[in-house]
Structures are given as C-alpha cells and as structure tokens.
Amino acid sequence: MTLKQRLKAKALDLGFEDAGFTTTEPLDLYVKEVESRPEMYNWVMTEDFNLKRGANLSQKHPWARSLVVLIRNYHRRRFPEQLIGKIGRCYQVDERIEKDMEHQRMVDFFDFLKNQGIRFQFDEETPARMSAARAGLVTYGKNCFIYSNNSMLGASWLESIPILLDAEIEPDEPSIEIGCPSWCKNACIAACPTGALYAPKKMNPFKCIAFNTYYGDGITPMDLREPMGTWVYGCDRCQEVCPRNQAWTHQDLPENQKLKDRAADFQLDTLLRMNEDHYVNKVWPLTFYISRKNIAKWKMNAARALGNLGDRFYVPVLVESLNDSPDEVVRGMCAWALGRLGGSQVKKTLETHLPKEKGLVAEEINLALSKMRPL
Ligand code: SF4
Ligand code: SF4
Numbered sequence: 001m002t003l004k005q006r007l008k009a010k011a012l013d014l015g016f017e018d019a020g021f022t023t024t025e026p027l028d029l030y031v032k033e034v035e036s037r038p039e040m041y042n043w044v045m046t047e048d049f050n051l052k053r054g055a056n057l058s059q060k061h062p063w064a065r066s067l068v069v070l071i072r073n074y075h076r077r078r079f080p081e082q083l084i085g086k087i088g089r090c091y092q093v094d095e096r097i098e099k100d101m102e103h104q105r106m107v108d109f110f111d112f113l114k115n116q117g118i119r120f121q122f123d124e125e126t127p128a129r130m131s132a133a134r135a136g137l138v139t140y141g142k143n144c145f146i147y148s149n150n151s152m153l154g155a156s157w158l159e160s161i162p163i164l165l166d167a168e169i170e171p172d173e174p175s176i177e178i179g180c181p182s183w184c185k186n187a188c189i190a191a192c193p194t195g196a197l198y199a200p201k202k203m204n205p206f207k208c209i210a211f212n213t214y215y216g217d218g219i220t221p222m223d224l225r226e227p228m229g230t231w232v233y234g235c236d237r238c239q240e241v242c243p244r245n246q247a248w249t250h251q252d253l254p255e256n257q258k259l260k261d262r263a264a265d266f267q268l269d270t271l272l273r274m275n276e277d278h279y280v281n282k283v284w285p286l287t288f289y290i291s292r293k294n295i296a297k298w299k300m301n302a303a304r305a306l307g308n309l310g311d312r313f314y315v316p317v318l319v320e321s322l323n324d325s326p327d328e329v330v331r332g333m334c335a336w337a338l339g340r341l342g343g344s345q346v347k348k349t350l351e352t353h354l355p356k357e358k359g360l361v362a363e364e365i366n367l368a369l370s371k372m373r374p375l
Contacts, residue, residue, distance in 0.1 A: 004021060006116070007169075010112050015105055016070045017071040017073045017158065018150050018151050020137040021169045022066070022134040022135040023066060024057040026059070027055040027057065030127045034051065040205055040206065043205075054125025055130070064121070065165065066168060068165055069132045069160055070163070071148060071152075072102065072158060072160075072161060073151070074157055075158075077256035078254065079259065083263055087233045088210060088231075088233065089236055090159065091286070091289075092286070093259070097286070126164070128161065133146060133175055135174070137150070138160065139179025140176075140178050141156060142197075143197055143238035144203045145239055154179075156242065156244065156245055157245065157249075180244065186200065191241040193228065194208065196209070197238055209234075213232055214233060214287075214297075215289070219329045220300065220301075225336065229308050230268070231305065233287050233301070265278070266283065269306065273321070296329055297329075299330040299333075300332075304336070304337060308337075312343060314341070318334045322334040322338065328359065332360050335361060336364055336368055339369070340368075351369065354369075
C-alpha cells in the first residue's frame with residue numbers, strides 16, 4: 001500500500017466517512033470570494049483570526065507538502081425532537097469541549113500520523129469546505145454547504161477537517177463545483193427565513209440566523225426577530241429543505257440517548273429561567289460559541305423564541321423575567337415576546353411595568369404596546 005492508501009484506509013477504519021488529498025497551493029477561489037465581499041467577511045480577516053491568511057497554505061506553512069481532508073458525519077444518530085428547529089444539528093454533537101467518541105477518532109488519527117513519522121498540523125484558519133472540494137470529496141450546494149460525493153447518501157450533514165502534512169502525497173481530482181440537480185429551483189434560497197441566502201452560493205452572514213444567535217452584541221435587530229423563529233443556537237433550515245439531504249435525514253437512524261437525556265436542559269423556558277450553574281455546567285460545554293459570561297444572550301434568544309412559538313402558556317415565565325432579569329436585553333426581548341403573544345392581561349402587565357423602566361426596555365415596552373393586537 002502507498003502512504004496515501006494507508007492514510008485513507010486508517011481514516012475509514014476509524015469511522016471517518018471519507019478522506020481526500022490536495023496540494024498546499026493557495027485556495028485562490030476562496031480568497032477571491034471573500035475579497036469580493038469585504039463588507040461581509042472582514043470580521044474573519046482580523047489579526048487574531050484570518051481565513052485569508054489560512055487560505056495561503058504554502059505561505060503560512062512552508063514546511064507542509066500536502067493536505068489530507070477528513071469527512072466526519074455528524075448525523076449518525078437521530079436528533080431529539082425537542083431540539084429540532086431550536087439548536088443546529090452540528091452543535092448538538094460538538095465535542096470540542098466535552099471530548100467524547102468523535103474527539104477520540106481525531107486523537108487516534110493524529111497518533112497514527114505520529115507513528116508514521118509524519119509531521120502534521122490542524123489549523124483552524126484553513127478554509128475547511130474549499131479544502132474538501134479541492135480534495136475531491138464534496139460539491140457545493142447553492143446554500144453554501146458542502147455535500148459528500150462518496151458517502152452519507154450525498155448529504156451535507158458533515159464536517160470537513162483539513163490537516164496539513166509534511167509528506168508529499170498525490171492530490172485527488174478537485175470537485176469545486178455546484179452539485180445541485182437542475183430540477184431544484186433554489187429551495188434553500190426560498191426557505192431562508194431572513195433572506196441571508198440572497199443568490200446561489202451567496203450568503204450574508206450578518207443576516208444569517210446562526211450568526212445572530214451566537215454572535216453580535218445587544219438586542220436582536222427588530223427585522224430579524226420574527227424570521228428567526230424558534231432557533232436559539234444555529235439554524236438548519238436551508239439544509240433541512242434541501243432535496244439532496246432527504247434520503248439521509250429520513251432514514252430510521254438509531255437514537256442518541258445521551259443527547260435525548262440532555263434535551264430538557266435546553267428547553268426554551270428552562271433556558272430563560274436558568275441560573276449560572278445550569279448555564280456553565282449544562283449548556284455552555286456543548287454550545288460554547290457564546291461566552292461563559294454571556295448568559296444574557298442565551299436568555300434573550302430563549303425569550304425571542306418563546307415569543308415566536310406563539311404559545312400563551314409561556315406568558316408567566318416571560319413576565320417573571322421581565323420583572324426579575326438584571327439584563328436589559330433580556331427584559332427588552334421579554335417585552336417584545338409578550339407583545340407578540342398579546343392579550344389583555346399582558347397589556348396590563350406591560351403598562352404596569354413601564355414606569356419602572358427607562359432606555360431600551362421602556363422603548364421595547366412602548367413598541368410592544370403600540371403593536372399589540374386586540375384579542
Ligand atoms: S442557516 Fe438559516 S438563516 Fe442562515 S442561510 Fe441557512 S436558512 Fe438562512
Ligand atoms: S435546496 Fe436545491 S438549490 Fe439549494 S442546495 Fe439543495 S439542491 Fe441545491
């Protein structure tokens with residue numbers, strides 16, 4: 001067996017879905033794309049983290065001779081019903097903090113590289129999707145996600161992991177192209193609730209639900225609140241509707257019991273009411289893009305989602321947080337959510353609470369009152 005065959009065989013043996021190889025030439029198409037839209041991508045071109053720097057593989061890593069890309073299937077098991085439409089699938093099984101089976105797969109692959117005497121590095125700045133396409137493992141969807149060529153029934157529920165190697169390995173045939181069937185009339189673009197997907201393979205991160213659930217300061221912009229629906233961390237909408245994903249998504253997959261057992265920790269009313277201990281020990285280790293200190297962002301997300309859920313059963317928990325939360329973004333979003341749910345009792349509550357507030361929260365209450373529909 002050649003080294004290339006040995007590496008691929010080991011990756012498959014460890015449970016990765018696929019492995020491919022590419023050179024360390026710059027990922028020019030990636031650089032061209034982000035340079036064409038600086039207003040959308042300058043936030044990932046900073047001194048500390050810079051995807052353009054990462055795309056210049058040979059310049060950043062002059063010792064490297066090739067790139068192996070691994071495909072990890074994050075949808076091996078069924079996701080709990082309670083979390084669908086609230087937390088993006090890939091985040092529900094993210095082991096970067098908790099380190100379980102998936103993490104062990106990586107450790108085992110790295111050990112194998114070490115034993116083969118290969119120098120290697122995983123660099124978070126390397127554009128992962130473009131690396132996988134250049135290694136011939138995936139094609140793009142018009143929703144900007146990548147879809148497996150050889151495994152997972154062609155689905156996009158995958159993570160690509162590029163690893164730089166000092167070994168010279170023959171590259172695979174690139175597949176940097178859109179692989180969507182011609183009969184799909186851009187279902188992903190039509191389904192994107194916020195208009196973040198504004199053209200084939202063009203996504204504005206600042207309008208994307210996923211981005212807005214974990215990044216960005218302050219209260220969610222008004223025009224995004226309703227379209228964000230019940231998502232509190234990530235968004236899978238443009239992958240859920242995609243015909244390329246249906247065969248994989250609708251199989252009878254085994255249950256993820258561990259995740260099912262944790263689902264109650266992420267219920268919307270639990271999130272809105274949670275204390276620091278619940279947040280730091282149960283929520284943050286799985287969903288860590290929001291800082292450990294920013295419990296208010298989670299509570300604001302939960303309040304927005306409860307408003308959009310449209311179930312007046314949750315009025316008391318929203319009123320409780322409007323009264324008790326020390327964070328104005330949470331109280332402000334509770335006011336908005338209560339306004340969405342409406343009702344004469346809610347109207348009275350908001351009117352009674354108004355004199356206790358000023359600034360942002362008072363503005364939100366006034367706005368909620370002005371928009372409330374009579375029941
Ligand atoms: S993840 Fe959601 S908001 Fe973002 S582009 Fe896809 S459908 Fe639109
Ligand atoms: S929904 Fe249609 S256009 Fe969008 S990624 Fe899927 S196949 Fe392509």
